[in-house]
Amino acid sequence: xxxxxxxxxxxxxxxxxxxxxxxxxxxxxxxxxxxxxxxxxxxxxxxxxxxxxxxxxxxxxxxxxxxxxxxxxxxxxxxxxxxxxxxxxxxxxxxxxxxxxxxxxxxxxxxxxxxxxxxxxxxxxxxxxxxxxxxxxxxxxxxxxxxxxxxxxxxx
Amino acid sequence: xxxxxxxxxxxxxxxxxxxxxxxxxxxxxxxxxxxxxxxxxxxxxxxxxxxxxxxxxxxxxxxxxxxxxxxxxxxxxxxxxxxxxxxxxxxxxxxxxxxxxxxxxxxxxxxxxxxxxxxxxxxxxxxxxxxxxxxxxxxxxxxxxxxxxxxxxxxxxxxxxxxxxxxxxxxxxxxxxxxxxxxxxxxxxxxxxxxxxxxxxxxxxxxxxxxxxxxxxxxxxxxxxxxxxxxxxxxxxxxxxxxxxxxxxxxxxxxxxxxxxxxxxxxxxxxxxxxxxxxxxxxxxxxxxxxxxxxxxxxxxxxxxxxxxxxxxxxxxxxxxxxxxxxxxxxxxxxxxxxxxxxxxxxxxxxxxxxxxxxxxxxxxxxxxxxxxxxxxxxxxxxxxxxxxxxxxxxxxxxxxxxxxxxxxxxxxxxxxxxxxxxxxxxxxxxxxxxxxxxxxxxxxxxxxxxxxxxxxxxxxxxxxxxxxxxxxxxxxxxxxxxxxxxxxxxxxxxxxxxxxxxxxxxxxxxxxxxxxxxxxxxxxxxxxxxxxxxxxxxxxxxxxxx
Numbered sequence: 001x002x003x004x005x006x007x008x009x010x011x012x013x014x015x016x017x018x019x020x021x022x023x024x025x026x027x028x029x030x031x032x033x034x035x036x037x038x039x040x041x042x043x044x045x046x047x048x049x050x051x052x053x054x055x056x057x058x059x060x061x062x063x064x065x066x067x068x069x070x071x072x073x074x075x076x077x078x079x080x081x082x083x084x085x086x087x088x089x090x091x092x093x094x095x096x097x098x099x100x101x102x103x104x105x106x107x108x109x110x111x112x113x114x115x116x117x118x119x120x121x122x123x124x125x126x127x128x129x130x131x132x133x134x135x136x137x138x139x140x141x142x143x144x145x146x147x148x149x150x151x152x153x154x155x156x
Numbered sequence: 157x158x159x160x161x162x163x164x165x166x167x168x169x170x171x172x173x174x175x176x177x178x179x180x181x182x183x184x185x186x187x188x189x190x191x192x193x194x195x196x197x198x199x200x201x202x203x204x205x206x207x208x209x210x211x212x213x214x215x216x217x218x219x220x221x222x223x224x225x226x227x228x229x230x231x232x233x234x235x236x237x238x239x240x241x242x243x244x245x246x247x248x249x250x251x252x253x254x255x256x257x258x259x260x261x262x263x264x265x266x267x268x269x270x271x272x273x274x275x276x277x278x279x280x281x282x283x284x285x286x287x288x289x290x291x292x293x294x295x296x297x298x299x300x301x302x303x304x305x306x307x308x309x310x311x312x313x314x315x316x317x318x319x320x321x322x323x324x325x326x327x328x329x330x331x332x333x334x335x336x337x338x339x340x341x342x343x344x345x346x347x348x349x350x351x352x353x354x355x356x357x358x359x360x361x362x363x364x365x366x367x368x369x370x371x372x373x374x375x376x377x378x379x380x381x382x383x384x385x386x387x388x389x390x391x392x393x394x395x396x397x398x399x400x401x402x403x404x405x406x407x408x409x410x411x412x413x414x415x416x417x418x419x420x421x422x423x424x425x426x427x428x429x430x431x432x433x434x435x436x437x438x439x440x441x442x443x444x445x446x447x448x449x450x451x452x453x454x455x456x457x458x459x460x461x462x463x464x465x466x467x468x469x470x471x472x473x474x475x476x477x478x479x480x481x482x483x484x485x486x487x488x489x490x491x492x493x494x495x496x497x498x499x500x501x502x503x504x505x506x507x508x509x510x511x512x513x514x515x516x517x518x519x520x521x522x523x524x525x526x527x528x529x530x531x532x533x534x535x536x537x538x539x540x541x542x543x544x545x546x547x548x549x550x551x552x553x554x555x556x557x558x559x560x561x562x563x564x565x566x567x568x569x570x571x572x573x574x575x576x577x578x579x580x581x582x583x584x585x586x587x588x589x590x591x592x593x594x595x596x597x598x599x600x601x602x603x604x605x606x607x608x609x610x611x612x613x614x615x616x617x618x619x620x621x622x623x624x625x626x627x628x629x630x631x632x633x634x635x636x637x638x639x640x641x642x643x644x645x646x647x648x649x650x651x652x653x654x655x656x657x658x659x660x661x662x663x664x665x666x667x668x669x670x671x672x673x674x675x676x677x678x679x680x681x682x683x684x685x686x687x688x689x690x691x692x693x694x695x696x697x698x699x700x701x702x703x
Contacts, residue, residue: 073496075304120506121275124239127246129260136256145255146366149306151358 065090218453221460222387225425228433229391229452230345230383233398234376235408236352236416237280243351243375244271244314244505251414255368263351263373265310270504273298277375278321278508280407281349282518284377285322287401287525288344294510296321298349298502306367307354315378317499320348321508328527329397332544335389342394343382349508352376355415377407383422383433388452392445395419400526404550412443419448424471425459434459435471439485441478451478451485458485529553542570551588558595564602572598576616580623592626593619600629609633611640614686642689644696647680650688651696654679665701673701 067083067090078086129135141148242249245262261269285292299317325344331337354369379398385391399410399417410417419442424434439455442448455476462470476485524532526547533543546556552573559569577598581588601622605615610633618632633639641647654676655662665672673694680693 073304073498120272121278122241122246122272124241124274124276125246126241126248128248128258129246132257132259135259135261135264135266142256143366146357146368147256147306148364149356149367151363151365152306 065094218457221457224428225456225460225463226428227386227423227425227452227456228383229385229387230422231379231381231385231391231394232420232422233379233381233395234352234418234420235284235379235398235402235410237277237375237377238406238408239274239276239280239375241274241276242373243274243277243349244373245269247373249374250370251416253370255366255370258370259372263309264369271314271502273505273508274375277349278510279518280375280405281321281347281377282510282515283405283522284379284401284407285325285347286515286519286522287405288322288325288327288347288379290322290325290344290347292322292510292515293319294512294515295319295507296348297507298505299499300502301350302498303496305353306365307356307369307372309354309369309372313351313353314502314505315350315499316348320346321510322347327394327397327401329393330530330540330544331389331393333540335393337540340390340393342384342390345380345382347377347379350376350378388449388456391421391452392449395448396445397526400548400550404523404525406523412445415443418443421448421452421455423452423455423459425456425463427463434468435473437471437473438475439478440475440488441480444480447478447480450483454484523550526550536566538566538570542574545574546570549588555588555595559598559602562596562599564599565606568602568606569598572602572619576619577623580620591623593622594626597622597627597629604629604633608640608642608689610638611686611690614638614640617686638687640689641684641687642692644692647684647688647692648696648700650680650683651676651693651700654683655697655700662701673697676701 065087067078067087071078071083136142139147237249239249241247242258242263245260247258247260247263250258262271282292296316296319298314300312301315301317302312304311323344323346325347326341327344328339328341330339352371352374354367354372357366357368359365381394385394395417398419399412402408402410402417408416412418421439421442422436423439424436426432426434437455437459439451442451459471462468472490474490475488477488478485529547530543533546534540538546545552547553556569556573559573560566577588577591577593580586581591601615601619604610605612610618618629618636618638621627621632622629658676658679661672661675665676676697677690677694680697681688681690684693
């Protein structure tokens with residue numbers, strides 16, 4: 001739940017970015033030199049993406065999180081106590097991204113994702129997943145061949 | 157107080173008016189390519205004047221509205237691709253499989269599963285992009301579109317956001333004569349690749365919905381048009397052309413009932429002369445071309461009424477659902493803003509790189525497209541009615557092309573296909589691919605009639621046998637001894653026999669009852685088993701009767 005809210009807030013911020021991969025990368029970097037390299041490259045990316053994606057202002061100031069509306073977008077319900085708790089945590093993460101924004105990456109080539117050669121395509125040949133039964137078995141509410149969910153049409 | 161009262165009353169007034177308005181129009185509308193191939197056969201033979209009532213197809217009410225307001229319409233078309241597997245995993249892509257069986261960790265979004273793009277999806281994207289005269293992005297990418305809904309297991313849809321595979325194209329089409337005719341060009345903003353969500357089934361009773369995730373991850377191409385259309389008819393014809401192109405290209409089956417081709421319409425109206433657009437409303441759940449046309453006409457009326465009552469502020473950005481039974485639309489949801497989707501680049505997929513060579517290869521392999529076919533048929537001298545009929549269905553067009561490829565005369569081939577063959581297909585609920593009559597034999601049949609070997613009447617008779625059972629025209633003429641009798645001496649013998657056997661009728665004829673010529677001709681024809689050349693028969697008969 002917390003990670004879903006985190007993802008939501010991060011991608012909701014004006015400079016929308018793909019935090020998950022860079023976040024993990026930075027965390028897993030062991031040496032300090034490679035850490036700074038990653039920082040440079042990724043924050044450059046963040047700027048570029050922010051520019052091409054956002055119709056909002058290019059301000060480097062992040063807005064404080066509106067946890068209630070974020071929770072609504074993520075379709076999760078939070079108690080007022082949880083909202084308060086999340087707000088502090090999320091604000092810390094956002095502030096940290098504010099620091100990343102300050103890195104000068106003007107001379108660095110952007111790269112969106114892990115290094116992958118292009119042309120990584122698959123033949124259109126069907127293959128049935130053998131263990132689909134275990135997927136169905138793990139669905140909490142499964143009845144008569146269907147997933148059963150609350151009726152949501154016209155509910156907004 | 158009074159405003160409140162007014163507001164409560166008006167929606168009812170309007171729905172009454174609109175219901176009446178659209179009831180009247182129901183059944184009046186038919187687009188040529190609705191539904192399956194067999195339905196393409198109606199109205200085939202009738203010459204244009206019988207159906208043409210230009211500009212009278214709309215109700216007066218709507219015409220009146222359109223004196224003051226202009227509708228601005230754009231369409232998003234989702235084309236389900238007929239690939240064997242899903243977009244990012246190898247699960248079979250079969251419509252109608254047992255629910256929730258064609259699933260795997262990738263399309264279910266299970267942790268650690270990674271998507272790999274199906275090469276066919278790229279190929280189909282390039283084909284459709286080229287067919288719509290678009291510029292292709294040699295380097296495009298995928299993005300995640302986030303939203304939480306039970307039909308979306310991953311919590312995001314893999315789509316293309318800021319760099320679609322194709323953009324900036326157009327499509328040309330011909331409006332049928334009965335809707336006013338004319339040639340139109342509508343802009344194509346973009347074509348992008350994405351995956352479908354699962355299917356939600358809403359039970360009428362009970363407070364739950366059912367989800368089938370077989371469709372989750374099935375590849376789609378979304379075509380976004382420019383807001384270039386101005387009426388329900390234009391929008392329906394645009395959608396119809398999309399279906400035709402998809403079928404010509406073989407990238408999808410274009411079946412609207414199955415949801416393989418889905419159109420969402422964006423519509424706003426503005427007072428004529430106003431430059432800026434009005435508030436845009438989206439209409440979903442349009443699963444027939446006629447529904448597109450009617451839903452748009454309904455929406456134009458609804459918005460115009462609000463304008464006229466000084467309540468334009470009540471036109472809000474929203475998604476409305478078309479209810480085919482009630483012939484009206486209802487609010488589905490107030491639209492979430494673009495920012496709410498929180499797009500970001502899909503980190504699990506590499507960029508989609510196309511080489512110029514690859515694109516050129518696909519361009520060279522494109523079939524002749526509907527517009528090119530229509531222009532070619534027009535140039536052959538066929539009327540627009542014929543052109544639209546023949547080019548509508550790719551199988552019919554291919555059949556037609558094959559017959560004229562055998563040297564048969566263009567207009568005769570068109571007539572045979574559009575009248576007797578079309579009627580047969582309709583009655584037997586068959587597609588042209590199912591008939592046993594080969595293009596070669598249709599050409600032979602037409603030639604046999606033209607050179608007088610058989611009469612037109614006998615031609616029609618053996619046509620149905622050839623359609624159902626196959627065989628050759630020559631073989632059938634021989635086996636059934638159907639060759640037309642063109643020897644005057646032989647016909648004369650039969651005439652003399654018939655005249656001599658009917659002295660009473662001859663007497664009546666000679667005393668002025670000349671209508672009896674028909675009786676004699678019928679008797680001779682019967683004696684010849686329908687094989688006597690009618691021209692010769694009548695000529696000789698007249699000589700004998702008046703001798």
